[in-house]
Amino acid sequence: MSLHMAVEVVRDSEISLTAQIQGFIKSEIAAGGLHAGTRLPSSRRLADDLDVSRSVVVEAYGQLVAEGYLEAVQGAGTRVVGHLAAESVVPALPGADRVPGVRWDLRPGGGGLPDFPRRDWLACYERALRSGAPSAHACPPLAGTDALRLELAQYLGRARGVRTTAERLAVVGGFAQGLGLLCGVLRRQGVGAIGVEDPGHPGQRRFLRDCGVRPLPLPVDEAGLDVTALAATDLRAVLVTPTHQYPTGVTLRDDRREQLVRWARETDGLIIEDDYDGGLWYERGRRPSALQRLAPERVVYAGTASKSLAPGLRLGWLAAPPELLDRLLRERARHDLGTETLTQLAFAELLRGGLLDRHLRRLNSRAGSRRQALVEAVRRQLPGAEVPGPAAGLHAYLRLPPHTDEEALVSGALRRSVAVRGGAACHARPRRDAPALVVGHAHLPRSGITEAVRVLAEVMSR
Ligand SMILES: Cc1ncc(COP(=O)(O)O)c(C=O)c1O
Incomplete structure (x- = not known):
């Protein structure tokens, strides 16, 4: 060497x-x-x-x-x-929050990732590398490579019903970067606050605050975001997860979708649609399309490969109205020179060959069977608890019987080698709904899910 x-x-x-x-x-x-x-x-x-x-x-x-x-x-x-060795100054790596000695980690993203299609990815990456095109090693266009934006426009139209074209898409470093850019643009336009779902993603609320935009919590019920509560504010932007609300899992009902779009049109408002696990759907029957199709001029659609492939790819995309897209790219030009080219080209290959669809079919089938194991175990062992929302995504919301001490359950389970996340962290305001757990189930074997639920039942019965 x-x-x-x-x-x-x-x-x-x-x-x-x-x-x-x-x-x-x-x-x-x-x-x-x-x-x-x-x-x-x-x-x-x-x-x-x-x-x-x-x-x-x-x-x-x-x-x-x-x-x-x-x-x-x-x-x-x-x-x-x-x-x-000198004392390490490197911050803890992702995954370092693994709890030692835990047998079943049911926290979302806590126990590892569902299968990554290694062979397909390798083949696509190799094809991109072998293509010999000089553009494979050049700095990419700021909005993303043409190849990927063309494939994405087709894929999003076909699979998610998104109304867009390659010219209206930008490839970003995951939704996090997209949201950061949106915050930058909103701030420059004098928008200092954004509506967020409550319960919602606690990390996103922190992220927004760090980006200088105040998150204003808005209630969520079994039909999704309470749009009447939104309309009662003077907000001009809102961040929603309409397909599979995080964390409750509910889908924004059709009448609420129309009400939300009406709000945006009447107030010159902007809707940011976070379709974080849009391709992960295994409920039988109708699969909801993206909200963006109802009002492409009012909605920024955001997708990511973090759930469908791996968060480590740092790959996401935004479909935005043309004028906003220009602003987002100008904002981006202040920070970096684009998303890594070879990864974009490999992902374009994955889309072109229908390999992402095939991977999602497998992932959905496995995740569906694991969710089924969760639902069955809950029915048998946790009377009074329920798993609302459609069968979708990599996590489920486990609503507990009303008088359950959520915090005691979380710590009691941990003492029995089962790591779970309480729903409390997702709430910004004093909660009105039942205690709950946010359960990442897609990475666990069915037997592990059943055993973990048995432990939860034992802890609750004490
Ligand atoms: C609600 C929500 N939105 C978006 C994302 C994806 O973010 P990113 O694409 O930055 O990994 C996640 C991933 O954990 C999420 O839970």
């Missing part, structure tokens, strides 16, 4: 080259530049790079091994030893 290490040595110094190399490596370890486990270049390679005799490097490495800074690993060269 031809490793390189940036070592600084001064030739006409009183300090020997060996001592300089030793001193440099020691100080880099102490300062955290050389991390525990880092493999160093071979003595031959480093000597060559520094234009010194090999014996100089051999001696320096040997001394550091003797002092316990480095270790020579048979067949794997020389490495920095583990225990000398």
Whole structure:
């Protein structure tokens, strides 16, 4: 392996080259530049790079091994030893919030992800890489590659009923970036507050505040957002999850959809449609289309690959009216130069070959069977509890009997190795609805779901 290490040595110094190399490596370890486990270049390679005799490097490495800074690993060269690493300043990685010793993690996104279509993705990525097109390595257009926007326009029209064209789409780094850009544009237009669903995503409320836009909670009932409550405010923008409300799972009823669009038209308002798990639907019968189709001039439709594929891709898209799209792109130009090209091209391939559809069919079938296991276990073991909303998405809302102590249930379950998330965190205002759990079920085996519900029942019965 031809490793390189940036070592600084001064030739006409009183300090020997060996001592300089030793001193440099020691100080880099102490300062955290050389991390525990880092493999160093071979003595031959480093000597060559520094234009010194090999014996100089051999001696320096040997001394550091003797002092316990480095270790020579048979067949794997020389490495920095583990225990000398400077204290890590790297923030906790995603997933680091895993609770140690937990057997069943029912928190949404808590216990890992449903299957990623590795083979298809690899094939699509390879095709993109092999295409040899110079554009594969060029900076992408700010709105996204033409190839992906063309495929997305077709896919969104076909699968979600979105009324858009490639020209009205922008590829973004997940919904988070899209929402950040929307906040920037709204702020510049003097819009300082946005309506959000309550209960809703707690992270999104924080995110909005951090972006300088005040989230104003609006009630949600079994028909979705209470649009009458929205109309009673002077808000000019609202963020909704109409297909599968987060976290309750309910779908915005048709009359509410029409009422919401009417509100937007009458008040010059903007609706942001967060279709975060739009392709994940396994309820039999009618699958709701995107709200955006009712008023493409009033709704920004936002989609993401975070639920259907993986959040680590950081891939999302916005379908917006032309003038707003221009503003969003101008806002974006202040922050970065676009979304990584090869990932976009691979995703375009996935769409073109119908491979995303095939993946979603499999995911839906598995998630459906797991939700069914949850519903059955709840019916058998948790009388008085229910799972409202259609069979969709990667999570379910488990409404508990009215007098359940939600907090005690969450902590009691954790003591029994079952991690669950209480619904309380999703509420911005004192809650009016029943205690609940937000259950991520799509990544767990059916047996695990049944066992976890049995534990919940035991904790509740105490
Ligand atoms: C309600 C909601 N919206 C959007 C997203 C997706 O966000 P992003 O695309 O930034 O990963 C999630 C993902 O967890 C979500 O729960």
